[in-house]
Amino acid sequence: MTGFAGTGEAIRFALKRDRLILPLCLAGLIGWMAVYVVSYSGLYATQAELNALYKSVAGNPALIAMTGPTGGLRTLGGATAWESLPVVSILSGVFAMFSVIRHSRAEEEDGRTELLLASGSGRFAPLAAALIVTSAALMLAAVGNVAVLAIADYEVGPSILLSLAILGFGLVITGTTAVFAQVTGKARAARGLVGIVIGISWLLRAIGDTGDGTLTWLSPLGWAQQTKPFWEDHWWPLLMLLAATAITISFAFRLLARRDIGSGLIQPRPGPARASPSILHPLGFSFRLQRGSIVGWTAMLFIYGFAVGAVGDNIESLLESSPTFTEAFASASGDLIDSYFASILTVIAVMGAGFTIAAVLRPHSEESRGRADLLLTAPLGKVRWVSGHVLIAYIASAAMIGLTGLGLGIGLGVATGDYGEVGKLFASGFAQVPAMWLTGSLALLLFGISSRLAPVAWGLLATFILIWTLASFGDIPQWIIDLSPFSHTPAVPAVSLDLTPLLVMTAISAVVTFAGLVLWRRRDLL
Amino acid sequence: MEKVIEVEGLIKTFGETRALDGLDLTVEPGQVHGFLGPNGSGKSTTIRILLGLIRSSGGSARLFGEDPWKNAVALHRRLAYVPGDVNLWPNLTGGETIDMLGSLRGGLDPKRRQELVDRFELDLTKKAQAYSKGNRQKVALIAALATDAELFIFDEPTSGLDPLKEAVFQECVKEITGRGHTILLSSHILGQLEHLANTFTIIRNGKTVETGTLGHLRKLAASAGRDPDSMSLEDLFLSVYAN
Incomplete structure (x- = not known):
């Protein structure tokens, strides 16, 4: 497909541009997980300590609202996953949001995409490159997280599940960002909208987790947490994350195929010819x-x-x-x-x-x-x-x-x-x-x-x-x-x-x- | 009479880079002073020092006899500036932007604003994010030209304008000098400069190479063995850089 021509060059260009920031972000995402692993395995080395943690924390609605269901706190893995899963997921989402916008909408807003397209790249190349670079980084982070957990002697299966759940949420936000990058013509506005999506994901599961659980299932962060690694080990919510990623990404490309380069689907409307006194x-x-x-x-x-x-x-x-x-x-x-x-x-x-x-x-x-x-x-x-x-x-x-x-x-x-x-x-x-x-x-x-x-x-x-x-x-x-x-x-x-x-x-x-x-x-x- | 711009031995370094290396520039009241030089020769750096946006590393720069870094606000009441790259607020319309910029100077004369809008044929109701480069420049030009500044500093102000609007700009420049006000015009459109400016400063690598009227520059060329009368500003410019 000629629409994707030049994706390879666009990827190389993005990687060159991000040669400093990308390794730093990766280190941040993996490092954050490592901090949890180190502090939890240090603090809760014995079962007695874990039991004490469970007693003091389990059922606390403030902590459930903030972090997530506390049922897995009886094991070290469950306790670590309880806090690291939502936090590292949200960080991955924020990273995905910045990374996708940086290489797609922001480039277009500054007029550089036009240069690229005029020199033979297909119209899908910049977005494809942004998505590939971002997803690859998230996957590397997942591999790093599995490694960190393995080094600290956590069980391998659930460690992989935990890392995949975090990856899955990051990918859903990657796809969501791709959609909003088509809808609005401005990078700042697109980031704002994705920020709201992340905020709502968190809020829905906060309300769901402290209530009857219905709203949790409307939130991709809720899906990630319902994998319950080291506790009930459900693998199937990963499929929901994967499906949402596929749907959002294909939707983004369909929108991109329909819109003009340089603007969003929503065109700016004309405004007043005179300024209101409030800005004078x-x-x-x-x-x-x-x-x-x-x-x-x-x-x-x-x-x-x-x-x-x-x-x-x-x-x-x-x-x-x-x-x-x-x-x-x-x-x-x-x-x-x-x-x-x-x-x-x-x-x-x-x-x-x-x-x-x-x-x-x-x-x-x-x-x-x-x-x-x-x-x-x-x-x-x-x-x-x-x-x-x-x-x-x-x-x-x-x-x-x-x-x-x-x-x-x-x-x-x-x-x-x-x-x-x-x-x-x-x-x-x-x-x-x-x-x-x-x-x-x-x-x-x-x-x-x-x-x-x-x-x-x-x-x-x-x-x-x-x-x-x-x-x-x-x-x-x-x-x-x-x-x-x-x-x-x-x-x-x-x-x-x-x-x-x-x-x-x-x-x-x-x-x-x-x-x-x-x-x-x-x-x-x- | 007090000089409007007086720059002597101006130096500006950015880390290791020496952007200005002893630049001289003098502009007298009522002049349209053409400021020429290749890309990266230090024109915009000089202008940014004159505007008090950056501080010089050495030498002296005076605007109306005062230090532009220390007295920026007072001096800005007497000048108007149009950059080459006009960046506007994406959500504001052209009309809102012009009014807001005008309000910083105590408000624009509505008649003059309207007249300029008509002459430049700008749609005021469009948001800045929908404007082309030329239309963004029109917004900055109208906001500047509607003021009654004593000094106008234009840094390649018309690079995005079509020939008709370019002609409107040239008329406006003549009206400014008709009021006895001063212009520093940095431009690569040598035909425009030759037509508008009466004195010139040509710089290279952060240093002044030549300065004077077109006649003076021609004499210099003649002393180098060329036929002065046939030389356009473009020829002179090229000959300065050929040496």
Whole structure:
């Protein structure tokens, strides 16, 4: 088929372009699995320790919602798979999303695909190359994961099942991304849509796993988890993942065959010839650029908060079946539902910090796309421009996490008919704000030092997430836990509010923000 | 009279690379100054220093007698800039973009905006992601030309325009000089430059090679044994690089 002509060259080109980033991502995906393997086999070396883990964790609805069904925790393999499967799956999905878009829609948006097609490549070649490179990387990661598990003496069969389940979810997201890359003409929009799909996959199985399980079967992440490696070892959900991959990929190619190169299936509609007064002001204009992502993130987090709040009511019934768990949890923190909500708020704050980083780094994308020049050659100061974006990022982050708390309260209210907790949960959300600001200010500092350093902020966030996941279980050294700002936020509403760490973090983020702005003022534009 | 642009011995290094190596450039009020040089010779780097977007590594650059890095905002009130590669916000229409850029300067005269839109025949309701390169340049040109700046800096502003719009641009340049304002025009369209500019600076590898009026450049060519009267700017340009 001539449509695929030039796929080989396109693959070689993609590999050459990714010669640094691809090995790093692979190392990250396999390394993440290795971290789980090492920490779990270190922490739970004996059956007694595993039994203790099972007693303290099994049936905890917060952990089931966040991670997955806890039935396999009696064995080391089951415990490792319980946490590594969803986390590494989502990481694989995020990798697949970035990789497919980078080599298909982003190339096309920048006009490079046109060059390629004009020099004899078939129209399917860029997408085919993007899919082959991405799937091959995911398969290599799966091989690496099997190797890691084998080296640590995990049973081979279930290890392969676990790695294939992760691979399967990555492939479904690969296909999904291919579809959205055809639908919209913009890489950013396509990534946003895939991000929503990943978020919904997680949410559906969170609700399904804590309820009657129906919704779990609507989520590809749910399918991956239903393989239950080292526990019930179901191989057949892999077929569902495979089928979804095949369907999405063939659908993407059918869409590609029908659309024009350089645009998406959805054409941009004409807009107003005059600007509304709301963007005739630097801050208003910056807000307009951020508006879409603020609305999207806020809606997503609020809905998540609402869903978790609504499920929170089930806790009590679950508790009756697990008295040990009640003891462990309640003695540590007083009110059980409160500590459940506190841990949920932390998770959402860490996820929401992803928004904070993206919003703070908006000037970075404006700069690298060459749009900053038009603004900064007008009488608009560099510092004024960036601080406007930072202000929007900080205010929106605070509003977002506050609304999540409100969502928790309302969800709980809807389930129980008692709205007495709404105010307390709304206020508790705000305790997470300083840690989000601090994360954002670090992103600004990196951007201030150099444009090239700015993306390192995402590595920082990944580190905080890793620290948080490990800290919720293991005996990792306190100084490592202390590296993450989210470790210093008091777990309200479960404990009484201690303002000191919050004020200290706010002060640090103010200083770091100031330093970032000073460095930015002193450095060259790209 | 105070010089509009005064650059002496300008140096800019990016790591190991020396982009500018002692460049000189002087532009007097009311001039249309043609800024020429091969790709990568340092034209855009010079312009970005003059705009205060990057800092010089040595030598001096003055805009209206002031340091463009330190007084960027105040100086930007007096100048307008059109880049060669115009990157716009994909979701904003051309009209919204022009108004937003105009608002940074306190708003555009609606009559003048409309007149320019008519002359350049730009559809204001299209989103930037749907514009061709030429239409993106029109957006930046209209936003700049609708201002009353004293200095216009154009970095290959018409590379995407059709010949009719190119002619409109040339008319606009004449209107600017008619008001006594100054233009620095970097371009590879030598016919356009020869037609519009009255003084020239030719650079190569980050250094000024020749500077002066067309007549002056012809005299230089004559001293090198050529017939000056028959030489176009293109011939002169090529002869400078042949040496």
